[in-house]
Amino acid sequence: MSDARANILTRLRANRPQTVPTPPVYAKPLGWDRARRIDEFSTRMQAVRGEVHRVGDGDWVGWINRELLARGLRRALLGHGAIADAFAAGAADGFEITRYDRPIEDWKNALFHDVDFAITGARAALAESGSLVLWPSAQEPRLMSLVPPLHVALLDADQLFENFAELIDKQGWSGGMPTNALLISGPSKTADIEQTLAYGIHGPKELITLILG
Amino acid sequence: MNQARAFHHRIDKALHDDQLRRNFRSALSGIQAKREIQFPDDTQLQALREQARAVRASALIHQPELLERLEANLTANGIQVHWAEDPEQANAIIYGILEAAKARSVVKGKSMVSEETGLNQYLEERDIEVIESDLGEFIIQLAHEPPSHIVAPAIHKNRREVAELFHRFYPDIPYTEDIDQLTQSARLILREKFAGADAGISGVNFAVAETGTLCLVENEGNGRLSTTAPRLHIAITGVEKVVEKLSDVPPLLEILTKSATGQPITTYFNMISKPRQPGELDGPEAVHLVLLDNGRSRIRIDAELLDTLRCIRCGTCINYCPVYVQLGGHAYGTVYPGPIGIALEPQRLGLDQVGTLTSACTMCGACAEVCPVKIPLPTLINRLRAEAVNLQRTSTPLAGRGSLRKPGEASIWKIWQRLYSSPGLYRLFSFAATRMRWLTPVSLGGWTRYRSAPRPAARTLHELARQEGFRHE
């Protein structure tokens, strides 16, 4: 099939358009301060049925203890690292904790059927579109924010950017990308039947963002 | 059956299906309203369109270099790149990868390019189970129908029709016409497939050369599941999808989601740059990208037709097309319907095969006004119409040029041209036409089936003007 490669590239080179296009001009920053960013993010996220709560830095474990047990959600999935350890240390008695500590192949069925919610961090968030930014890792694998019916994400209020363009610029993403990077804007949804919105199709049915600080 | 007759037959069928037309009308007016809310400020919208146009146009100019850079960076990241000239090659490559990995079941995310290659059928014939996991695609797979829209594949079905399909295939699930409950049923059915599939196949919205990154835009999470849960992921895309830099992506993403579905952003924007790395606990161990040409490199010869390749497959031109809203997607008979289909398919498949599609356009211009990358669709369609009846030799790469030329029609236009370029002949003709207007035929074929035949006035406009005292025309 290497012929295909050579043929395609040869054709593309031979058929080179002559006109020089105008280079794209990118939009200017919006100049939103921290409070405005938190506000815009929350409004956008709530508009697509994402829950947003501001909690004190030390109180998020308490918030989960109070809120999720009351909703009947007990089976928690944790990764590794500071967030997982803090929850494991402070979790109320009713929770049943699973750690994501082996390759998915060894426990796929349990992940799909026996977890109520997962807790992960968020690397950043985008105010203009109401998006969480995640770089899943060995500590917090990709499926944590996807398979359980509820995803709880912890967001540091200082990591709110105006928009995607500002984020990739300030964090220098073009210098190197992780295995997987994600923008998540609300719980999973579809409009494939009569263009009517329905939530909770394949990914989480609910998404809770806890803004810390 | 010749292409025109087949096309007219499909049109006739669509126009007589009242339910189908109601489904389309209500779905499309909803999408239009949602899109318009996303663009309250026209100046900003035009600036964003201009950005998106420039990003895509510049990527097309540097396409060969960008593809090489994409390939080098993906390879360095551990993603294997394959090149296919045509659908047959692409399907064979994908089947080969699945075979080597002993994969017997596949979950698919939405991919129009895989519709182009007929991938599902190809794999099923080779005993591989293929499950479409996007809800719309899942519905039409059950119904054994092709997509009728490139973004909303099941847009032609209403809730009752979906409920009946689910009930037929999954009789254990209680019958319901409630959309939330239907969605939950699909969730349960497809979860088992995601948990069990050997491989995932997806499309790609943008491929970033600078970082070697495949970007996927979706709402449901099925694209993420297909590209994360199985041990093998194969992506397939057209060679034109490459963009240069990561910073090119935000404007394209914004205008894509706002235009296509009227959302500020979709639920998921999924950027994949590597297979599972040592120590990571999930994600596919192997990731492949198949780059398909299928006629795209040929289109580049022509500076005007090149614009077709800027398309980011948002479907907005389709949503605003007054012909599509009456006909629906299946009447076109091609993978891509609507204005983009009319512009692209004759270039891909030949004017001799699908050139009559160009007649399904009123030249109203609505599509060009909304296209996020400013493709002049009516100009392209008009050009294709002209090429379809043009016999002159030029370097245009269009297959089937002149194939729709009718000698009768051509001579009428020839005579018309003579009349209008010679004042003497013109005067004679208009005099005769007005004085012998009773000779005008009452029946003019299709035109007079629903209208009365036009009749020349008793005096020409020139004569009337002179009567009114005008001396200089």
Ligand code: SF4
């Ligand atoms: S031609 Fe323009 S409006 Fe139509 S699908 Fe392509 S990008 Fe969208």
